Amino acid sequence: MKLPQHIAETFGMIRQKNPLVHHLTNVVTVNDCANAVLAVGASPVMAPCVREAADMARHAAAVVLNIGTPDEFSEAAMLAAGRAANACGIPVVLDPVGVGATPFRLELVSTLLRELQVAIIRGNLAELQCLAGDHDTKATRGVDSMATDISSSADVARRVARHYRCVAAITGAVDCISDGEQLVAMRNGHMLMRQVTGTGCMATSLCAACAGAAPDRPLLAACAGVAAMSLAGEFAYAALHGGEGTGTYRQRIIDALSTLTPSRMENYIRLDNSGGNALLG
Numbered sequence: 001m002k003l004p005q006h007i008a009e010t011f012g013m014i015r016q017k018n019p020l021v022h023h024l025t026n027v028v029t030v031n032d033c034a035n036a037v038l039a040v041g042a043s044p045v046m047a048p049c050v051r052e053a054a055d056m057a058r059h060a061a062a063v064v065l066n067i068g069t070p071d072e073f074s075e076a077a078m079l080a081a082g083r084a085a086n087a088c089g090i091p092v093v094l095d096p097v098g099v100g101a102t103p104f105r106l107e108l109v110s111t112l113l114r115e116l117q118v119a120i121i122r123g124n125l126a127e128l129q130c131l132a133g134d135h136d137t138k139a140t141r142g143v144d145s146m147a148t149d150i151s152s153s154a155d156v157a158r159r160v161a162r163h164y165r166c167v168a169a170i171t172g173a174v175d176c177i178s179d180g181e182q183l184v185a186m187r188n189g190h191m192l193m194r195q196v197t198g199t200g201c202m203a204t205s206l207c208a209a210c211a212g213a214a215p216d217r218p219l220l221a222a223c224a225g226v227a228a229m230s231l232a233g234e235f236a237y238a239a240l241h242g243g244e245g246t247g248t249y250r251q252r253i254i255d256a257l258s259t260l261t262p263s264r265m266e267n268y269i270r271l272d273n274s275g276g277n278a279l280l281g
Protein backbone atom coordinates (compact mmCIF):
# COMPACT_ATOMS: atom_id res chain seq x y z
CA MET A 1 0.00 0.00 0.00
CA LYS A 2 1.24 3.51 -0.80
CA LEU A 3 1.28 6.25 1.84
CA PRO A 4 -1.84 8.17 0.62
CA GLN A 5 -3.77 4.91 0.78
CA HIS A 6 -2.65 4.31 4.39
CA ILE A 7 -3.65 7.87 5.30
CA ALA A 8 -7.03 7.56 3.56
CA GLU A 9 -7.70 4.18 5.18
CA THR A 10 -7.05 5.74 8.60
CA PHE A 11 -9.49 8.55 7.76
CA GLY A 12 -12.06 5.92 6.76
CA MET A 13 -11.88 4.38 10.22
CA ILE A 14 -13.68 7.41 11.68
CA ARG A 15 -16.99 6.48 10.04
CA GLN A 16 -16.56 2.84 11.07
CA LYS A 17 -15.87 3.64 14.73
CA ASN A 18 -17.70 6.93 15.41
CA PRO A 19 -15.23 7.99 18.15
CA LEU A 20 -16.32 10.42 20.86
CA VAL A 21 -13.93 13.39 20.96
CA HIS A 22 -13.87 15.33 24.21
CA HIS A 23 -12.71 18.91 23.86
CA LEU A 24 -11.37 21.44 26.30
CA THR A 25 -11.09 24.22 23.78
CA ASN A 26 -11.40 27.91 23.10
CA VAL A 27 -14.56 29.98 22.95
CA VAL A 28 -13.81 31.42 19.49
CA THR A 29 -13.96 28.27 17.37
CA VAL A 30 -15.71 25.71 19.57
CA ASN A 31 -18.77 25.42 17.32
CA ASP A 32 -16.65 24.99 14.18
CA CYS A 33 -14.70 22.19 15.87
CA ALA A 34 -17.92 20.43 16.91
CA ASN A 35 -19.31 20.65 13.37
CA ALA A 36 -16.04 19.55 11.76
CA VAL A 37 -15.90 16.47 13.99
CA LEU A 38 -19.53 15.62 13.22
CA ALA A 39 -18.99 16.18 9.50
CA VAL A 40 -16.36 13.43 9.28
CA GLY A 41 -18.40 10.89 11.25
CA ALA A 42 -17.13 11.31 14.82
CA SER A 43 -19.00 12.77 17.82
CA PRO A 44 -17.88 15.89 19.66
CA VAL A 45 -18.43 16.77 23.30
CA MET A 46 -17.23 19.84 25.14
CA ALA A 47 -17.08 19.64 28.95
CA PRO A 48 -14.59 22.23 30.19
CA CYS A 49 -15.59 22.37 33.87
CA VAL A 50 -13.03 20.78 36.19
CA ARG A 51 -15.83 18.99 38.03
CA GLU A 52 -16.62 16.78 35.03
CA ALA A 53 -13.64 17.09 32.66
CA ALA A 54 -12.00 13.85 33.84
CA ASP A 55 -15.23 11.82 33.92
CA MET A 56 -16.06 12.89 30.38
CA ALA A 57 -12.51 12.06 29.25
CA ARG A 58 -12.98 8.48 30.45
CA HIS A 59 -16.00 8.11 28.12
CA ALA A 60 -14.09 9.50 25.15
CA ALA A 61 -11.97 7.91 22.44
CA ALA A 62 -9.72 11.01 22.26
CA VAL A 63 -9.24 14.26 24.19
CA VAL A 64 -8.38 17.66 22.68
CA LEU A 65 -6.60 20.25 24.81
CA ASN A 66 -6.74 23.54 22.88
CA ILE A 67 -5.38 26.53 24.82
CA GLY A 68 -6.85 29.24 22.57
CA THR A 69 -8.68 31.18 25.29
CA PRO A 70 -7.13 30.03 28.57
CA ASP A 71 -8.35 31.30 31.91
CA GLU A 72 -7.53 30.65 35.55
CA PHE A 73 -9.52 27.39 35.48
CA SER A 74 -8.03 25.93 32.29
CA GLU A 75 -4.95 24.33 33.80
CA ALA A 76 -6.79 22.27 36.43
CA ALA A 77 -9.46 21.10 34.00
CA MET A 78 -6.96 20.23 31.26
CA LEU A 79 -4.73 18.36 33.70
CA ALA A 80 -7.71 16.45 35.10
CA ALA A 81 -8.94 15.43 31.64
CA GLY A 82 -5.43 14.68 30.41
CA ARG A 83 -4.51 12.54 33.43
CA ALA A 84 -7.74 10.56 33.16
CA ALA A 85 -7.08 10.01 29.45
CA ASN A 86 -3.47 8.96 30.08
CA ALA A 87 -4.58 6.50 32.77
CA CYS A 88 -7.05 4.90 30.33
CA GLY A 89 -4.74 4.91 27.29
CA ILE A 90 -6.93 7.46 25.48
CA PRO A 91 -4.94 9.68 23.06
CA VAL A 92 -4.52 13.33 24.05
CA VAL A 93 -4.13 15.90 21.26
CA LEU A 94 -2.69 19.30 22.14
CA ASP A 95 -3.16 22.56 20.21
CA PRO A 96 -0.77 25.13 21.72
CA VAL A 97 -2.61 28.14 20.24
CA GLY A 98 -0.47 31.28 20.42
CA VAL A 99 1.90 29.65 22.93
CA GLY A 100 4.69 32.13 22.26
CA ALA A 101 2.45 35.17 22.62
CA THR A 102 2.30 35.45 26.43
CA PRO A 103 4.13 33.97 29.45
CA PHE A 104 0.78 32.62 30.73
CA ARG A 105 0.27 30.46 27.64
CA LEU A 106 3.86 29.23 27.70
CA GLU A 107 3.58 28.28 31.36
CA LEU A 108 0.28 26.45 30.75
CA VAL A 109 1.63 24.45 27.82
CA SER A 110 4.87 23.67 29.69
CA THR A 111 2.85 22.30 32.60
CA LEU A 112 0.64 20.21 30.33
CA LEU A 113 3.65 18.77 28.51
CA ARG A 114 5.47 18.05 31.78
CA GLU A 115 2.52 16.36 33.47
CA LEU A 116 0.87 14.58 30.54
CA GLN A 117 1.89 12.27 27.72
CA VAL A 118 0.35 13.72 24.59
CA ALA A 119 -0.08 11.64 21.44
CA ILE A 120 -0.17 14.50 18.91
CA ILE A 121 0.75 18.19 19.02
CA ARG A 122 -0.78 20.17 16.11
CA GLY A 123 0.11 23.80 15.61
CA ASN A 124 1.58 26.33 13.22
CA LEU A 125 5.32 26.81 12.72
CA ALA A 126 5.72 29.63 15.25
CA GLU A 127 3.91 27.64 17.94
CA LEU A 128 6.02 24.55 17.44
CA GLN A 129 9.22 26.58 17.16
CA CYS A 130 8.39 27.92 20.57
CA LEU A 131 7.93 24.37 21.93
CA ALA A 132 11.23 23.38 20.31
CA GLY A 133 12.90 26.13 22.33
CA ASP A 134 13.89 28.14 19.26
CA HIS A 135 14.39 31.73 20.21
CA ASP A 136 13.78 33.17 16.78
CA THR A 137 9.99 33.01 16.89
CA LYS A 138 9.43 36.26 15.00
CA ALA A 139 6.74 34.44 13.04
CA THR A 140 4.45 34.67 16.10
CA ARG A 141 1.66 37.18 15.56
CA GLY A 142 -1.21 36.65 17.94
CA VAL A 143 -2.38 33.10 17.30
CA ASP A 144 -1.29 33.15 13.64
CA SER A 145 1.85 32.32 11.70
CA MET A 146 3.06 31.25 8.27
CA ALA A 147 4.82 28.08 7.22
CA THR A 148 5.89 27.96 3.62
CA ASP A 149 9.42 26.62 3.99
CA ILE A 150 9.46 22.85 4.17
CA SER A 151 12.95 22.59 5.64
CA SER A 152 12.12 24.60 8.79
CA SER A 153 8.79 22.86 9.31
CA ALA A 154 10.29 19.41 8.79
CA ASP A 155 13.17 20.11 11.16
CA VAL A 156 10.98 21.62 13.88
CA ALA A 157 8.36 18.86 13.59
CA ARG A 158 11.05 16.19 14.01
CA ARG A 159 12.62 17.94 16.99
CA VAL A 160 9.31 18.55 18.80
CA ALA A 161 8.25 14.96 18.20
CA ARG A 162 11.52 13.61 19.59
CA HIS A 163 11.54 15.91 22.59
CA TYR A 164 7.96 15.18 23.69
CA ARG A 165 7.89 11.56 22.41
CA CYS A 166 4.79 12.19 20.34
CA VAL A 167 3.70 13.05 16.82
CA ALA A 168 4.15 16.71 15.86
CA ALA A 169 2.06 18.21 13.05
CA ILE A 170 2.96 21.66 11.68
CA THR A 171 0.40 23.13 9.31
CA GLY A 172 0.77 25.91 6.77
CA ALA A 173 1.27 26.11 3.00
CA VAL A 174 3.11 22.85 3.55
CA ASP A 175 1.93 20.48 6.27
CA CYS A 176 4.74 18.51 7.97
CA ILE A 177 3.99 15.63 10.30
CA SER A 178 6.65 13.63 12.13
CA ASP A 179 6.98 11.04 14.85
CA GLY A 180 10.62 12.02 15.31
CA GLU A 181 11.90 9.55 12.73
CA GLN A 182 9.49 9.44 9.83
CA LEU A 183 8.31 12.60 8.12
CA VAL A 184 5.26 13.18 5.95
CA ALA A 185 4.97 16.47 4.04
CA MET A 186 1.84 17.39 2.09
CA ARG A 187 0.95 20.39 -0.03
CA ASN A 188 -2.81 20.66 0.06
CA GLY A 189 -5.09 23.43 1.27
CA HIS A 190 -5.68 26.98 0.07
CA MET A 191 -4.31 30.29 1.28
CA LEU A 192 -7.87 31.57 1.89
CA MET A 193 -7.96 29.19 4.86
CA ARG A 194 -5.90 31.77 6.73
CA GLN A 195 -8.78 34.24 6.44
CA VAL A 196 -11.19 31.98 8.33
CA THR A 197 -10.60 31.54 12.04
CA GLY A 198 -10.80 27.96 13.22
CA THR A 199 -9.10 26.12 10.38
CA GLY A 200 -6.17 25.29 12.66
CA CYS A 201 -8.41 24.30 15.57
CA MET A 202 -10.54 22.15 13.26
CA ALA A 203 -7.38 20.46 11.95
CA THR A 204 -6.50 19.59 15.55
CA SER A 205 -10.00 18.24 16.28
CA LEU A 206 -9.83 16.14 13.10
CA CYS A 207 -6.46 14.72 14.19
CA ALA A 208 -8.18 13.74 17.45
CA ALA A 209 -11.11 12.14 15.59
CA CYS A 210 -8.61 10.06 13.61
CA ALA A 211 -6.56 9.24 16.72
CA GLY A 212 -9.74 8.15 18.49
CA ALA A 213 -10.54 5.82 15.60
CA ALA A 214 -6.96 4.56 15.19
CA PRO A 215 -5.16 5.04 18.53
CA ASP A 216 -2.41 2.57 17.59
CA ARG A 217 -1.24 4.68 14.60
CA PRO A 218 -0.80 8.30 15.74
CA LEU A 219 1.41 9.33 12.80
CA LEU A 220 -1.18 8.23 10.23
CA ALA A 221 -3.98 9.70 12.38
CA ALA A 222 -2.29 13.10 12.41
CA CYS A 223 -1.66 12.88 8.66
CA ALA A 224 -5.30 11.95 8.02
CA GLY A 225 -6.66 14.74 10.24
CA VAL A 226 -4.46 17.38 8.63
CA ALA A 227 -5.11 16.04 5.12
CA ALA A 228 -8.87 16.13 5.74
CA MET A 229 -8.69 19.78 6.79
CA SER A 230 -6.42 20.86 3.96
CA LEU A 231 -8.43 19.00 1.31
CA ALA A 232 -11.67 20.46 2.67
CA GLY A 233 -10.14 23.92 2.31
CA GLU A 234 -9.10 23.14 -1.24
CA PHE A 235 -12.46 21.65 -2.32
CA ALA A 236 -14.42 24.38 -0.54
CA TYR A 237 -12.49 27.03 -2.47
CA ALA A 238 -13.24 25.27 -5.75
CA ALA A 239 -16.96 25.29 -4.83
CA LEU A 240 -17.10 29.10 -4.29
CA HIS A 241 -19.04 31.13 -6.84
CA GLY A 242 -18.41 34.75 -7.86
CA GLY A 243 -19.42 37.20 -5.15
CA GLU A 244 -19.06 34.64 -2.38
CA GLY A 245 -16.49 35.40 0.30
CA THR A 246 -15.08 34.07 3.52
CA GLY A 247 -18.45 33.60 5.24
CA THR A 248 -19.62 31.18 2.59
CA TYR A 249 -16.15 29.64 2.46
CA ARG A 250 -16.44 28.73 6.15
CA GLN A 251 -19.73 26.89 5.45
CA ARG A 252 -18.33 25.20 2.37
CA ILE A 253 -15.44 23.83 4.43
CA ILE A 254 -17.93 21.92 6.60
CA ASP A 255 -19.76 20.75 3.45
CA ALA A 256 -16.46 19.54 2.00
CA LEU A 257 -15.59 17.66 5.20
CA SER A 258 -18.98 15.96 5.28
CA THR A 259 -18.62 14.73 1.69
CA LEU A 260 -14.93 13.81 1.82
CA THR A 261 -14.42 10.10 1.14
CA PRO A 262 -11.29 8.02 1.73
CA SER A 263 -10.93 7.39 -2.00
CA ARG A 264 -11.10 11.10 -2.79
CA MET A 265 -8.54 11.75 -0.07
CA GLU A 266 -6.22 9.11 -1.47
CA ASN A 267 -6.47 10.58 -4.98
CA TYR A 268 -5.93 14.22 -4.01
CA ILE A 269 -3.19 14.07 -1.35
CA ARG A 270 -0.12 15.84 -2.76
CA LEU A 271 3.03 14.59 -1.05
CA ASP A 272 6.08 16.82 -1.04
CA ASN A 273 9.14 14.62 -1.10
CA SER A 274 11.69 17.43 -1.00
CA GLY A 275 11.98 17.29 2.80
CA GLY A 276 12.33 13.51 2.72
CA ASN A 277 9.10 11.63 3.05
CA ALA A 278 7.79 8.84 5.25
CA LEU A 279 9.94 5.96 6.43
CA LEU A 280 13.01 8.14 6.89
CA GLY A 281 15.40 6.97 9.56
Ligand SMILES: Nc1ncnc2c1ncn2[C@@H]1O[C@H](COP(=O)(O)OP(=O)(O)O)[C@@H](O)[C@H]1O
Nearest residue numbers: 124145171172173189190191193199200229230
Ligand atom coordinates in the same frame (compact mmCIF):
# COMPACT_ATOMS: atom_id res chain seq x y z
N1 LIG B 1 -0.82 29.34 2.62
C1 LIG B 1 -1.55 28.22 2.74
N2 LIG B 1 -1.82 27.46 1.65
C2 LIG B 1 -2.55 26.34 1.75
N3 LIG B 1 -3.10 25.89 2.92
C3 LIG B 1 -2.87 26.60 4.04
C4 LIG B 1 -2.09 27.79 4.02
N4 LIG B 1 -2.02 28.28 5.28
C5 LIG B 1 -2.72 27.41 6.06
N5 LIG B 1 -3.24 26.40 5.31
C6 LIG B 1 -4.05 25.29 5.79
O1 LIG B 1 -4.95 25.80 6.77
C7 LIG B 1 -5.14 24.85 7.83
C8 LIG B 1 -4.80 25.53 9.17
O2 LIG B 1 -3.43 25.74 9.20
P1 LIG B 1 -2.74 27.01 9.93
O3 LIG B 1 -3.22 28.27 9.31
O4 LIG B 1 -1.27 26.75 9.91
O5 LIG B 1 -3.28 26.83 11.40
P2 LIG B 1 -3.37 27.90 12.59
O6 LIG B 1 -4.74 28.49 12.44
O7 LIG B 1 -3.21 27.08 13.81
O8 LIG B 1 -2.25 28.91 12.39
C9 LIG B 1 -4.26 23.65 7.50
O9 LIG B 1 -5.06 22.67 6.87
C10 LIG B 1 -3.24 24.22 6.51
O10 LIG B 1 -2.77 23.27 5.59
Ligand SMILES: Cc1ncsc1CCOP(=O)(O)O
Nearest residue numbers: 026028068197198199200201
Ligand atom coordinates in the same frame (compact mmCIF):
# COMPACT_ATOMS: atom_id res chain seq x y z
C1 LIG C 1 -8.68 34.16 17.13
C2 LIG C 1 -8.43 33.36 18.35
N1 LIG C 1 -8.04 33.95 19.52
C3 LIG C 1 -7.91 33.09 20.50
S1 LIG C 1 -8.22 31.50 20.07
C4 LIG C 1 -8.58 31.97 18.48
C5 LIG C 1 -8.95 31.02 17.44
C6 LIG C 1 -7.75 30.51 16.71
O1 LIG C 1 -8.18 29.55 15.77
P1 LIG C 1 -7.29 29.11 14.55
O2 LIG C 1 -5.87 29.06 15.01
O3 LIG C 1 -7.81 27.76 14.21
O4 LIG C 1 -7.53 30.08 13.43
